Structure formats: C-alpha cells, structure tokens
Amino acid sequence: MPEHTFRLNGEQVTVEVAEDVRLLWVLRDILGVTGPKYGCGINVCKACTSHLNGRAVNPCSIPVGALRPTDEVTTIEGLADTVDTDLHPMQQAWLDHDVAQCGYCQPGQIMAAVAVVRRASEEGRAITDADLDGIRNICRCGTYFRIREAIRTGAAQMRKM
Amino acid sequence: MDTPTGPPRPDPGRRRFLGYVLAAPTLMTAAELLPARPAAADAPTAGTTPADLSAELGSAGGPSDGIPSADITELADLNDVLTLAALPTSGLITVQVNEDGTVSFALPRVEVGQGITTSTAMLIAEEMDVPLDRVRVTLADARPELLFNQLTGASNTTLSTYTPIRVAAAVARGRLLEAAATELRAAVTDLSLKAGVITGPTGRTVEIGKLAEKAASAQTRAVTADLKEPGRFTVIGTPRGRIDARDAVTGRKKFTMDLAVPDAAPTMVCRAPTLNGTVRSVANADEVRAMPGVTDVAVVSTGVAVRARTFGQCIDAVRALRVSWKPGTAEGKSDATVLKELRAAELPMGLPPLTPSVDATFTFHFRGNSALETNCAIADVRNDRAEIWSSLKAPIVAREMIAARLKLPLGAVTVHVTEGGGSFGRKLFFDAALEAAEISQKIGKPVKLMWHRADDTRQGRVHPMATSRVRIAHLGPTVLGYTQRHTSVATDLGHGFGELLTAMAAKLPVADLTFSETFFQLSQSMPYNVGVYSRLLNETDKSFNTGSMRNVYSPDVTCARELLIDQLAAKTGQDAYRFRLDRLKDARSKAVLEKVAEAGQWGRPMPDGTAQGIALHSEYHATSAVLVEIDCRPETVDRPIRDGVAGPRVTKAVCSVDVGLAVNPRGLEAQMMGCLMDGIAQTLTSSLHLRDGYFLEASWDNYFYTRQWNTPPELEIIVMPPTTDKPGGAGELGVAASMAAVACAYGRATGSMPTSFPINHATLSFTPKPTVPPVPASPADGLDHAI
Numbered sequence: 050m051p052e053h054t055f056r057l058n059g060e061q062v063t064v065e066v067a068e069d070v071r072l073l074w075v076l077r078d079i080l081g082v083t084g085p086k087y088g089c090g091i092n093v094c095k096a097c098t099s100h101l102n103g104r105a106v107n108p109c110s111i112p113v114g115a116l117r118p119t120d121e122v123t124t125i126e127g128l129a130d131t132v133d134t135d136l137h138p139m140q141q142a143w144l145d146h147d148v149a150q151c152g153y154c155q156p157g158q159i160m161a162a163v164a165v166v167r168r169a170s171e172e173g174r175a176i177t178d179a180d181l182d183g184i185r186n187i188c189r190c191g192t193y194f195r196i197r198e199a200i201r202t203g204a205a206q207m208r209k210m
Numbered sequence: 211m212d213t214p215t216g217p218p219r220p221d222p223g224r225r226r227f228l229g230y231v232l233a234a235p236t237l238m239t240a241a242e243l244l245p246a247r248p249a250a251a252d253a254p255t256a257g258t259t260p261a262d263l264s265a266e267l268g269s270a271g272g273p274s275d276g277i278p279s280a281d282i283t284e285l286a287d288l289n290d291v292l293t294l295a296a297l298p299t300s301g302l303i304t305v306q307v308n309e310d311g312t313v314s315f316a317l318p319r320v321e322v323g324q325g326i327t328t329s330t331a332m333l334i335a336e337e338m339d340v341p342l343d344r345v346r347v348t349l350a351d352a353r354p355e356l357l358f359n360q361l362t363g364a365s366n367t368t369l370s371t372y373t374p375i376r377v378a379a380a381v382a383r384g385r386l387l388e389a390a391a392t393e394l395r396a397a398v399t400d401l402s403l404k405a406g407v408i409t410g411p412t413g414r415t416v417e418i419g420k421l422a423e424k425a426a427s428a429q430t431r432a433v434t435a436d437l438k439e440p441g442r443f444t445v446i447g448t449p450r451g452r453i454d455a456r457d458a459v460t461g462r463k464k465f466t467m468d469l470a471v472p473d474a475a476p477t478m479v480c481r482a483p484t485l486n487g488t489v490r491s492v493a494n495a496d497e498v499r500a501m502p503g504v505t506d507v508a509v510v511s512t513g514v515a516v517r518a519r520t521f522g523q524c525i526d527a528v529r530a531l532r533v534s535w536k537p538g539t540a541e542g543k544s545d546a547t548v549l550k551e552l553r554a555a556e557l558p559m560g561l562p563p564l565t566p567s568v569d570a571t572f573t574f575h576f577r578g579n580s581a582l583e584t585n586c587a588i589a590d591v592r593n594d595r596a597e598i599w600s601s602l603k604a605p606i607v608a609r610e611m612i613a614a615r616l617k618l619p620l621g622a623v624t625v626h627v628t629e630g631g632g633s634f635g636r637k638l639f640f641d642a643a644l645e646a647a648e649i650s651q652k653i654g655k656p657v658k659l660m661w662h663r664a665d666d667t668r669q670g671r672v673h674p675m676a677t678s679r680v681r682i683a684h685l686g687p688t689v690l691g692y693t694q695r696h697t698s699v700a701t702d703l704g705h706g707f708g709e710l711l712t713a714m715a716a717k718l719p720v721a722d723l724t725f726s727e728t729f730f731q732l733s734q735s736m737p738y739n740v741g742v743y744s745r746l747l748n749e750t751d752k753s754f755n756t757g758s759m760r761n762v763y764s765p766d767v768t769c770a771r772e773l774l775i776d777q778l779a780a781k782t783g784q785d786a787y788r789f790r791l792d793r794l795k796d797a798r799s800k801a802v803l804e805k806v807a808e809a810g811q812w813g814r815p816m817p818d819g820t821a822q823g824i825a826l827h828s829e830y831h832a833t834s835a836v837l838v839e840i841d842c843r844p845e846t847v848d849r850p851i852r853d854g855v856a857g858p859r860v861t862k863a864v865c866s867v868d869v870g871l872a873v874n875p876r877g878l879e880a881q882m883m884g885c886l887m888d889g890i891a892q893t894l895t896s897s898l899h900l901r902d903g904y905f906l907e908a909s910w911d912n913y914f915y916t917r918q919w920n921t922p923p924e925l926e927i928i929v930m931p932p933t934t935d936k937p938g939g940a941g942e943l944g945v946a947a948s949m950a951a952v953a954c955a956y957g958r959a960t961g962s963m964p965t966s967f968p969i970n971h972a973t974l975s976f977t978p979k980p981t982v983p984p985v986p987a988s989p990a991d992g993l994d995h996a997i
Contacts, residue, residue: 066520067502071988074520078476083468084461086631088582089663090525092989093853093911096582101996110992125461140459147451147876150884151323152458153582153631159459164997182919187910189582189632190323191887192880193921 055116057082058127068114073097075113076124084125084156088187095186098157098164099124105164125156128163138206139163139199146199150190158186158196166204176204227373229381229435230302237307237385237425241377243318243356243370301355303371305334305378307386311406311419313340313379316350319362319371320603321454322581322630322637323884324941325877326367328452330375332873336445337379337438338386340406340418342453352605352625362603363638363758368873368937369831373437380435382425386418389425440871440935447932449876454629466586466599466628467660474588474656475505477649478524480514480531481665483981484538484903486755489514493532501527506653515649517657522988525662529983539753541903545575545675545971548699548751548900552677555750556697563683565690568778570680572770573966575897576699576905577673578913579759583631584666589646590656595622600643601630608640612647634888635758636671639702662985664908672898672905673759674699678770682740687782689793692740696730696767700749702756703729730763737828738775738793760888761942764829765949766967769893772825772950773963786954787812787824798933799828802835802866805928810837810864819843820861823955827946830939832869836886836951838862838922842959851919853911855895855975858959860952862924865944870934879927882944886925887916889948893956893964895920897971906978908986914975 054063057080064079073090076082076099085108088096092110099108100123101116108122116122128137136144139159149155161184169176181197188196230240306314313334321327331345353360383403391398394410402409409415440446457463482488492514495507503523508515516527552573587600596616602608602625609625616623630637646659661670676698683691703726730747747763779789787807794800803826806812812824819842826835839862849856865882872878895914898905907913957963966972979986 067523069990070503070520070522071990072992074476074522077467078520078522081470083464086465086583087467087521087660088584089910090521090988091663091909091986092992092995093909094582094663101993104996106996107992110989110995112990115990115993125459129460136459143459144451144455147455147880149452149455149458150325150880151581151583151630151632152454152463153323153465155458156461161997168997178923182921184918187582187915187917189580189634189915191884191916193887193916193918194883194925195880197918197921197923 051114053113053116054118056119056121058123059130064113066113069112072108072111072113072116072122076108082124082126086153086157088154095161096154096157098160098186100160100164103167105161125160128160132210137163138210139166139203142199142203142206145202146195148192148195148199150192154186154188158188161186162196162200162203166200166207169204170208176201226434226436227377227380228432229377230430230432231381231385231427232304233428233430234426236309236422237382238304239378239381239385240302240304241374241381243301243303243374301353303374303378305382307382307418307422307425309419309422311417312344312346313338313382314346314348315375316348318350318353318356318360319367320349320601320627320630320637322601322603322633324881325452325874327454328450328877329368329873330371331453332445332450333372333375334379336443337376338383339403342445342450344406345453347453349627349629351627352609354606354609354620356606360606366939369939372873372937376437377435380437381433384433384435385425386421389421390416393421393424440932446873447871447875450874451876463629465583465631466588466601467658469588469599469628471588471590471599471656471658474590474658475517475519476521476524477515477517477646477657477659478521478528478662479510479512479645479665480516480528480533481669481984482513482535482538483984485540485669485753485905487535487538490534490536493534494530498527498530501530506655508649508652510645510648510652512645515653517653517655521660525985525988528662528985529987531983538903540900543753543903544901545899548675549573549677551750552675552697552699555748556677556679557695557746557748559679559681559693559695560744563681563691565683565685567681567683568774568781570774570777570963570965572678572773574676574678574766575967575971576675576900577759577892577896578667578670578898578907579635579673579757580666580670580913581630581632581634581636584663585636585642585661585670586659587643587646588656588658589643589650591616591647591650596647597624597626598643598647599626599628600640601628601633601637602640602643603633603638604640608643611640612644615644616647616651634760635673639671639757641671663910664979664985667907667909667913668905669755671702671755671757674701674754674756676766678766680770680774682774682778684778684782687784687789689738689740689778691742692736692744694745694767694771696745696747696763698747698749698763699754699756700752701726701758701762733763733829734767735828737795737799737826737833738790739795740793760885760945764827764946765889765892768825768827768946769950769953769967773953773957776954776957777963785813790824790826794826798868799826799833802826802833802868802930805866805930806835806837806864809866809926809928810862812837819959821955821959823951823953823958825947825950825954827943827950829946830943831936832867832938832940832943834865834867834882834944834947836889836944836947837864838951838955840952840955840959842956853976854917854919855914855970856919857894857970858956859920860890860922863922864926864928865948866928866930867940867944868930868933869938869940869943871932871937872929873937875929878929878940881940882927883925885942885944886948887921888945890920890952891916891968892945892949893952893968895968895970897968899971899974904981906974908979912976912978
C-alpha cells in the first residue's frame with residue numbers, strides 16, 4: 050500500500066493508505082485527529098475546514114495523494130500553536146462571544162474565519178458584511194450572528210499580532 | 211421557620227426540602243428527580259398541579275378587550291404532564307464531591323447544544339457555593355428506573371430538574387459544613403462557604419475537596435436541605451458562557467463519531483432510491499467486499515451495510531454496490547398528491563358564521579430536521595450482550611427497542627448517551643442506534659455507523675407536511691370566534707411521549723382524545739381573547755419518517771394564526787400591534803410584545819418593498835415576541851448567491867422572551883437566536899420536495915437552511931427580568947413567533963399574504979442529485995477552492 054507523508058500540526062506524519070482516500074478520513078479514521086467534522090463529504094457544509102499552508106481548504110475533497118511532504122496541514126487542534134498565546138485570538142473571540150451551541154460546526158467555522166480575516170488583511174482592508182455573508186459554513190444551531198460578532202473581535206485582535 | 215430536629219439551623223434565606231446522603235466512600239448526595247416534596251408544612255410547594263397552574267395563569271392576566279375563552283393549556287400544558295408523570299416512579303439523581311474539590315453530576319438528559327450542561331452546573335454552583343468551573347456535568351447512561359424521567363424533549367429539562375438538582379446540591383453543602391464544623395472545631399452557624407472554601411470564625415479555612423471523604427456517609431439516610439431564596443442568587447440568573455466552550459473551540463469536544471471504541475470500524479449503508487425501500491438482491495457483494503479497505507458487506511433491514519477502514523472507502527463501496535430494490539412506503543407520492551390527501555382529511559369548520567369573517571388556508575411543506583451531525587451510533591454486539599454509544603433523547607425507549615431487535619435480555623444491553631451535534635427533534639429517535647446494533651449483530655463485529663448527508667436528508671426524519679385553515683368571525687374590531695383546523699401528515703411520536711401520555715391520560719381532561727390530538731391540544735395555546743374558540747387536529751398518511759422539528763405543531767399553527775390576525779387588523783383598520791396588545795390575555799405576553807414594539811420602533815416609516823412584522827407565541831410556561839424588518843426589493847431578492855437561495859432578507863430582528871426565571875440569560879439568548887434562524891428558514895427558504903416517492907434534496911446546497919447571507923445583520927434579544935421563581939422551557943420557544951413575524955413582514959412588504967411555506971417552495975432552486983447510487987462521489991478538487 051502506498052505511503053503518504055505530510056506535515057500535520059507541526060509534525061511530519063506518514064500514513065499507509067490508498068492515494069484516493071480523502072484527507073478527512075486519513076485525519077479522522079487513521080490518525081485519530083477528530084477536530085475536523087463530517088457534515089456532507091462534498092465540500093458544501095464546510096464542517097471539516099482546516100488549513101493547508103495557511104489557506105482554508107476542505108479535507109473531504111482532497112485525496113491524500115495530492116499532498117507533498119512539505120505541505121503543512123493545520124487542523125483546529127493545531128491552530129493555537131500558530132500563535133504565541135494559549136488560544137488563537139479567533140478562538141478567544143469565540144469564547145468571549147460564547148458562540149458555540151452544540152459545537153459540531155465550530156472548528157470549521159473558526160478555521161474559515163481565520164482564513165477570511167487573513168485574506169482581507171492581505172488585501173489591505175477590514176472585514177466587510179460581504180465577507181461575512183460569503184462564509185458558506187453551515188451552522189444548524191443558528192449561531193450565525195454571534196459568529197459575525199466574534200469574527201470582528203477576532204480580526205481586531207489578529208491585527209495586533 | 212423553625213426546625214424540628216437535626217442540624218444545621220436553617221438559614222432564613224433558604225427553603226427546606228427532603229434529600230439523601232448516600233452510602234459511599236466520598237460525599238455523595240441525592241434527591242428524587244421530581245419536584246422535591248417540601249420537608250416542612252410551611253415550606254412553599256415546589257410541585258405544580260394543574261389546579262395551581264390554572265390559578266397562577268389566571269392571576270397573571272391583566273385587563274384586556276374581547277371575550278375570554280377557556281383553554282385547555284391553562285389547566286395543564288405538556289410540561290406539567292411531563293413533570294407530574296415522574297412522581298410515582300422517579301429514581302434518584304446524585305451529586306458527588308471529589309477529593310480534588312470538583313463536584314460531579316451525571317445528568318439524565320442529553321446535551322445537544324441547548325446548554326443544559328451549563329445551566330445544570332450553574333444550579334449546583336449556586337447551591338453549593340463552588341466556582342462554576344469546578345462542576346463537572348456528564349450525561350447518564352440509559353437508566354430504566356427513571357422511566358419517563360430520562361426524556362429530553364418538549365423544552366422540559368430545566369423545568370423538571372430545577373428543584374431536584376438544587377436539593378441534591380444543598381444536601382451536599384449541608385454535609386460539607388457539618389464536616390467542616392468538626393474539622394475547624396466551630397459551630398456550623400459560624401462557618402461560611404464561598405468559592406469552594408469553608409472559613410471558620412478564627413479565619414481558618416478548609417477546601418471542600420479535603421472534606422469529601424470526611425463528609426461521606428456509611429449509610430444512606432434521608433436529610434432535609436434548605437434551598438436558597440431567589441433573592442440571594444449569585445449564579446442563577448446571571449449570564450454565563452458555556453462550560454464546554456473551550457473544548458468546542460479547540461476541537462476537544464467529543465461527539466459519537468469521535469470516540470475511539472476498539473475495532474469499531476467505519477460503517478455506512480447503501481439505501482434505496484425511494485423512501486424506505488428495502489433490498490431484493492445484491493448483484494456484486496463479493497466484488498465490493500474485495501475493494502480496498504472494505505471488511506464486510508451485509509444485507510440488513512434498511513439496505514446494504516458496508517464496513518471499511520475509512521468512511522471514504524465506505525462511500526466508494528456504497529457507490530459500487532449494484533442492488534435491486536423493493537418498493538418503499540411512499541411510492542408514486544409527490545407534494546401534490548399529499549396536499550390532496552390533506553385537503554380531503556380536513557375536519558369540518560362548522561357552520562359559517564352569521565357575522566363577517568376572515569378565512570384562509572395555509573400550506574406548510576415537508577421540512578428536514580437533519581442536524582449537522584448526521585444520524586450515527588457505535589454498536590458492539592456480542593452473543594450475550596450489547597453496548598451502544600449514541601446521542602439519544604429517549605435512551606430508555608432506545609434500549610428497550612434495541613434489546614427486542616437483538617433478542618437479548620434488557621439487562622444485557624448498555625446504552626451510553628453521548629453529546630450530540632444538534633438535534634432539532636432528530637435525536638428523540640434512535641434510528642442509527644437500532645441500525646448499528648442490527649449491523650453489528652449481523653456481521654459479528656463492532657461498527658461505527660454514520661449516515662451520509664444525502665441519506666440523512668432523503669431518508670431521515672422530516673417535519674410532516676400540513677395545512678392549517680383558520681377562520682376568525684368578528685363584528686367590527688370585536689373578535690367573536692376563532693376556528694382552526696390543522697391537518698397534518700402523521701407525526702411519529704413513538705419515542706416515549708406515547709407511553710407517558712397514555713399513563714397520564716386518566717389525570718388529564720382529554721382522556722377521550724386520540725394520542726396525537728392530546729399532544730396537539732396540550733402543546734397549543736391561544737394567547738388572545740377570541741371569543742368562541744375551537745381548534746382541532748386531524749392526521750393522515752403514515753408512510754413517512756416523521757418527527758418533531760424544534761417543536762411539533764406550534765410554528766405552523768402560530769404562523770397561520772398570526773397572518774390571519776394581521777389580515778383582520780388590516781380589514782378593520784386597526785394597527786396590527788395594538789390589535790394584538792388589546793386582546794392578549796396575560797400580563798407577561800403583553801410585556802414581551804410591548805418590549806419588541808418599543809425596541810424595534812414598531813411603525814417607523816420604511817421604504818416601499820420593505821416592512822416590519824410582529825408576532826407572539828406562548829408555550830412551556832413562557833412567552834416570546836418577535837419583530838422583524840424584511841427587505842423584499844428586487845435588488846435584494848435577486849442578489850447573486852452561488853449554489854444557494856438569496857430571496858428576501860431579514861435585515862433586523864428584535865426578540866423578547868420571558869421564561870419566568872432564566873437560569874442562564876446568555877444561554878437563553880443563544881437559544882432564541884437559533885430559533886430565529888429556524889423561523890427565517892421555515893418561512894423563506896427551507897423545505898423538502900417530494901417527487902415520485904422520494905425527497906429531492908440531498909445536500910445543504912439543496913436544503914436551504916439559513917446561511918450567513920440570510921442572517922439579519924442587526925439582531926437584538928431581550929431577556930425579560932424574572933417574572934416567576936421557576937424556569938420555563940426555552941429550547942423551541944422562539945421558532946413559532948419568529949416564523950410568524952417573518953411571514954407577517956413578508957405579507958406587508960409585498961402587499962400579499964403568503965399562504966404556502968416556504969415562500970420559495972414552488973421554485974426548485976437546484977438540480978437534484980441521482981438516487982442511484984444513493985450518495986454522491988467525494989470531490990477531488992478541494993485544492994482549487996482554497997481561501
């Protein structure tokens with residue numbers, strides 16, 4: 050069986066599995082990294098949103114064979130390690146606004162939020178209502194309004210980093 | 211208050227109840243899980259009888275116009291039935307003090323996002339004077355001795371557990387103080403307990419963890435406990451963040467599919483192209499069994515199960531199976547045929563009124579109650595025993611059904627209740643737990659069963675399609691009579707409410723009604739004075755997998771009522787808000803309505819194509835009002851959204867809520883926000899389309915639940931100050947008023963009252979996915995969509 054190697058939350062990992070198995074299942078079923086959730090398996094609900102080299106992607110739609118050994122996958126479990134504080138400012142903003150209800154979608158929401166703020170920042174602008182409207186992650190508990198508030202708070206804190 | 215015997219002398223700020231100290235090596239205290247009986251004759255009554263409630267509601271009413279109408283829910287609503295049902299059969303709930311100073315409690319309910327682990331921890335922190343972060347709340351396994359008292363439903367948790375949990379905590383507090391008195395050589399009355407530390411008169415302190423063993427009892431005995439008076443609360447009624455928030459934002463929170471149960475390999479089921487179809491034959495089982503990662507292929511009652519190393523390989527195997535199917539339960543049926551059945555089943559409205567009237571019929575299409583976590587369960591079934599893990603709101607019923615299906619003695623089946631990724635009615639049922647048990651038994655291995663999203667949407671439970679006809683007779687602005695005939699595809703309530711209401715039937719004034727009619731009558735209320743009042747339910751067609759969806763009947767029934775009230779107000783030249791206010795029966799409902807009208811600036815001038823809507827709903831000893839503003843202008847409705855529905859935008863919402871006593875106002879706000887998002891979806895965008903015996907929707911980009919682009923950019927939730935000393939239900943409360951307010955606003959903005967919901971149902975806004983294979987292929991282009 051083919052071996053695949055990539056970086057996961059700061060460490061090099063190697064798995065033996067068919068190359069077309071999607072990264073989500075490699076993370077969850079083989080490596081036991083369960084922060085990224087299954088909600089649809091077809092890149093619609095975004096519950097599995099994680100980062101690949103700092104950009105938000107959906108592991109349910111990436112064959113593990115497409116990863117290079119140097120590719121850095123960051124899941125919610127590794128997000129805090131990308132900053133010097135206990136929690137990433139976006140995670141802290143989530144606590145400050147008490148966003149989560151059932152919590153199932155929230156790892157994906159936070160990873161998407163960080164990427165959206167980074168994108169705006171790279172474009173030299175603040176987060177807009179259009180940015181927030183454009184986030185496709187589903188929350189069936191309906192936490193959308195607190196997500197919007199938390200992203201604005203988290204974005205302000207990220208600017209200070 | 212005098213104390214007959216026993217320590218300690220009661221604190222005048224506390225109320226006295228009966229609890230227990232259990233025989234255990236560390237301090238363990240308990241109370242009966244039912245409204246605890248007062249220990250002294252002069253103590254206030256904790257239980258509410260229908261007669262008490264009637265008096266309570268009667269006295270709450272203020273002056274109002276119109277003709278009063280009697281309402282069964284004023285005598286007993288569903289929550290009273292749930293609470294009373296517990297009386298003769300209840301077991302104990304226990305609070306344990308640990309040596310590290312933490313306090314443990316196993317809640318016989320399930321947390322699915324509604325915040326009950328947090329509110330429960332708050333009750334314990336309050337009564338024990340320990341910091342909130344020292345309280346550990348877990349979920350209890352199925353406990354058959356609790357009978358009806360392990361059902362998480364009807365927004366009943368806080369109402370039914372509020373006093374018992376506090377009694378158990380108060381007993382623990384009392385024991386700790388007694389132990390500290392010995393330790394510090396002081397009188398109990400000279401001690402103070404604060405933040406988990408007891409301080410004696412000389413300033414010496416001892417932490418409660420150090421007393422956990424000393425305060426323990428060698429034998430179980432009954433003791434009295436005093437509860438704090440609400441005036442002295444420092445935790446209950448204060449806004450608190452969720453106790454599991456940190457776990458949620460770091461990915462540590464564990465749901466069923468995150469548990470590592472040895473050998474429980476990923477398992478999925480290949481399902482029929484039509485609703486509830488079953489397997490005739492499988493052409494290529496051996497070929498699929500040889501696919502990479504696949505360990506097992508087996509025909510079961512719901513389809514063909516495949517077990518593999520990863521869920522990705524399960525998806526591939528499901529897609530590769532060639533199955534011949536027998537027909538399902540809804541062959542050939544579509545929205546139009548079901549609507550025809552509903553119209554034929556509508557009960558007569560009675561004689562036409564001799565006075566003027568308004569009259570309309572509303573249609574509510576099928577809606578899915580899929581949570582973001584799909585149906586799932588882990589099962590490890592052996593020859594002589596079975597162990598199940600699943601998020602279950604009715605675990606006792608689930609355990610019984612699983613034991614029966616497996617032909618195992620009840621005692622051989624263990625059911626662990628896990629935290630759920632949302633419920634919305636779905637987790638009242640245990641479809642996945644039953645299926646996982648069957649599969650594990652059939653293949654002789656542990657399984658981690660998960661439904662694909664496409665299955666969860668197409669074959670999972672739905673809120674039944676319904677019609678509601680309303681007629682209001684009036685003479686000028688005086689309402690003389692209100693008639694509502696709700697006609698619905700049968701709602702499956704077979705998860706425990708059935709047994710409960712059957713057992714209670716003799717005690718209710720509805721003994722001659724059918725079960726669903728009883729449930730309907732108990733869950734509905736008429737907050738307005740409308741003169742002669744008649745409401746009836748009729749059900750038809752049991753071919754669908756149905757259930758409640760964040761409430762059963764209320765959102766549809768209320769939406770119909772509030773729309774017709776708007777129409778009557780307009781017809782008689784009255785302001786829609788004043789019209790409601792003048793006819794509301796009770797002061798609490800008037801207050802919430804006045805609050806949203808004021809905070810939302812009811813009546814402010816708005817541009818053409820935009821409008822406000824206002825609505826009210828009462829249930830669960832609670833009441834809520836919602837005011838929204840909607841933008842129905844073409845540039846908004848037609849704004850471009852990829853693979854989604856834009857439609858009218860609710861631009862602002864103000865919700866007010868009175869649950870009596872809000873244990874955690876911040877959690878209550880969150881529940882109301884969620885309810886609002888559901889109400890918006892049900893009025894504007896979300897439904898299932900039935901065609902040729904199956905539902906077309908198979909994805910979140912087909913089933914249009916509220917998304918960020920539908921979310922109101924302005925939102926205010928107002929939690930009313932406490933109006934009673936008891937908490938009412940909240941988890942579902944806000945959906946009905948939200949749905950109705952959005953519908954009323956839409957009608958006002960467009961100049962035409964909507965009569966079919968959601969308003970976009972007639973337009974199919976997506977291309978349906980194939981039904982064979984039943985699940986879509988996993989995309990491989992994820993790298994192209996990086997943000």
